[in-house]
Structures are given as C-alpha cells and as structure tokens.
Amino acid sequence: MTNFKLTTDPLNVQDVIDAVRSPKAGAVNVFIGTVRDATDGKAVERLEYETYEPMALKKMEEIAGEIKQRWDVVEIAMHHRYGLLAIGDSAVVIAVSSPHRQTSFEACQYAIDTLKQVVPIWKKESFEDGDVWVMPHA
Amino acid sequence: MTITLRFFALGRELVGASELRYVFDHPTVTVSDVVQRLKSEYAVLEQLPSFLVAVNSEYGMNDTALYDGDELAIIPPVSGG
Incomplete structure (x- = not known):
C-alpha cells in the first residue's frame, strides 16, 4: 500500500482508499480532481x-x-498523476480516514488546498x- | 564547487534545458549569487512572472547557503491538483 505516489499510469481510486482503511476509522473521505473540458469558457x-x-x-x-498534528485522523494518502491526461481523467486522488466524519472532510479539504499551493506539480x-x-x- | 540547477514547466522551456551545472571558485555561494548569474545568462527568464527556489527539495531563501553538490531548483508557480 502506497500512501504517496506520482505516476504516469491512470489512478486507481480503490488503491488510495485501501491505503487509509483502518479499524480505528469511522469515516473515509475521498477527493478526486478530474480534467475539466474548459477554462474561462475556452475548450x-x-x-x-x-x-x-x-x-x-x-x-x-x-x-x-x-x-496529523492538527486533526484527529488515522491515515492520509495522496496519488497524483503526471504526463498527458485526457478530459475526464483523474489527476489527483486524496483519501483521509478518521474516527469521526467531520474531521475527514476538513482534513481532506486542507490536503487538496495545500497540495495546490506547495507541491511542485505544474499543469499545461x-x-x-x-x-x-x-x-x-x- | 558545483551546483546543479533544475528547471521545470515554463522555466524549463525558457531556458531550453531541464538541467544546468554551475561551477564556482568559492567554497560556498548563496541562492541569490546563483540566481543572479542565471538571470544574467538567461534574460529570457524575465518572462516567468515569479518563481521560488528549492535547495535539495526544500523551499529556500535568497540567503540560503549552497555547498558543493547541492541541487537548486527553479520552481515556477505550482498548479497541481
């Protein structure tokens, strides 16, 4: 099970979920970022x-x-794809497991927001x- | 001492290489020394609206010291996700 991965292969959402599954968790929150067909109205x-x-x-x-320092979470996993992607492909999958659901929502949102700000990945x-x-x- | 420079995305396209090697006579230099030399040799980098630097995979500052064998990456604004 790989919690953090960069790959040119299509992302497997189940792999990311499996990386955070735990008997200690009552919730698994998953974010999937996908390739949109337009930016500012341009195809x-x-x-x-x-x-x-x-x-x-x-x-x-x-x-x-x-x-993990800020919230009571069990596990976190992030897989990001690189190389050429087509419309509709998954570019990033993030999963967070936690004892209670509210934490998993907040932590998952923080994970994607922060990834977009600091992780050296570039989109053309x-x-x-x-x-x-x-x-x-x- | 030798510093390896790494370029990505628009920075890589402007410089026309993903990697450069800079050799300095001094035992240490700072990030700003290397960036100044880089900008003087590749004026085309002005087309990058902004960039950060990373030293050995950690975001660095202008006054971060560099030693022989260090890797300095030019990090254009990131856009993952």
Missing part, C-alpha cells in the same frame, strides 16, 4: 502535468504530517490555438 483539448518528483513526494508527506493546458502553463498565483 481544453488535453492537459499535461510535470513534476519534480522527489520534492513533490516530500511535500505530500509534510502535508500529511501537518494534518492545450487549447485549439496553443498551450499555456497554468499560473494561479502569478
């Missing part, structure tokens, strides 16, 4: 993700460590008229 043809893999894995583990959107690296915080 997206495909996405390409690039990553700085050793740092990305380290940052994912750090986020999980922060979550391909439109009919060209490619653009997405820069949300530029």
Whole structure:
C-alpha cells in the first residue's frame, strides 16, 4: 500500500482508499480532481502535468504530517498523476480516514488546498490555438 | 564547487534545458549569487512572472547557503491538483 505516489499510469481510486482503511476509522473521505473540458469558457483539448518528483513526494508527506498534528485522523494518502491526461481523467486522488466524519472532510479539504499551493506539480493546458502553463498565483 | 540547477514547466522551456551545472571558485555561494548569474545568462527568464527556489527539495531563501553538490531548483508557480 502506497500512501504517496506520482505516476504516469491512470489512478486507481480503490488503491488510495485501501491505503487509509483502518479499524480505528469511522469515516473515509475521498477527493478526486478530474480534467475539466474548459477554462474561462475556452475548450481544453488535453492537459499535461510535470513534476519534480522527489520534492513533490516530500511535500505530500509534510502535508500529511501537518494534518496529523492538527486533526484527529488515522491515515492520509495522496496519488497524483503526471504526463498527458485526457478530459475526464483523474489527476489527483486524496483519501483521509478518521474516527469521526467531520474531521475527514476538513482534513481532506486542507490536503487538496495545500497540495495546490506547495507541491511542485505544474499543469499545461492545450487549447485549439496553443498551450499555456497554468499560473494561479502569478 | 558545483551546483546543479533544475528547471521545470515554463522555466524549463525558457531556458531550453531541464538541467544546468554551475561551477564556482568559492567554497560556498548563496541562492541569490546563483540566481543572479542565471538571470544574467538567461534574460529570457524575465518572462516567468515569479518563481521560488528549492535547495535539495526544500523551499529556500535568497540567503540560503549552497555547498558543493547541492541541487537548486527553479520552481515556477505550482498548479497541481
């Protein structure tokens, strides 16, 4: 069972869930980020993700460590795909297990929000008229 | 001392390489020393609206010291998820 993974293969949601399943948990919360077909009304043809893999894995583990300090959770797992993705593909799957459900919702939201801010992964959107690296915080 | 620079996404495309090696005569340099040399040799990096740096896979500051064999990554604004 791998809690933190970057892969060019299609993501398997069940693998991420299985990584956090526990007899101590009363809830498993799962977030799936998928490739949308448009940005600001412009049709997206495909996405390409690039990553700085050793740092990305380290940052994912750090986020999980922060979550465990802040909330009463049992396990956290994050799998992110990179390379070429098509519309509808899963780009990221995050699962959090916890004794009680409210914690799993809050911790899962923190995990995806923080991943988007600090984990070195980059997304390039391909439109009919060209490619653009997405820069949300530029 | 030798520093390996790593580039990703738009930074990689602007520099035209995913990796560069910089050799310095001094025993230590700081992040800002390396970034200044990089910007002077690759003015095209001005097209990056902003970037952070990472030293050996940890976010670094301008005054972070670099030693022989360190890896300095130029981190454009991230957009995972």
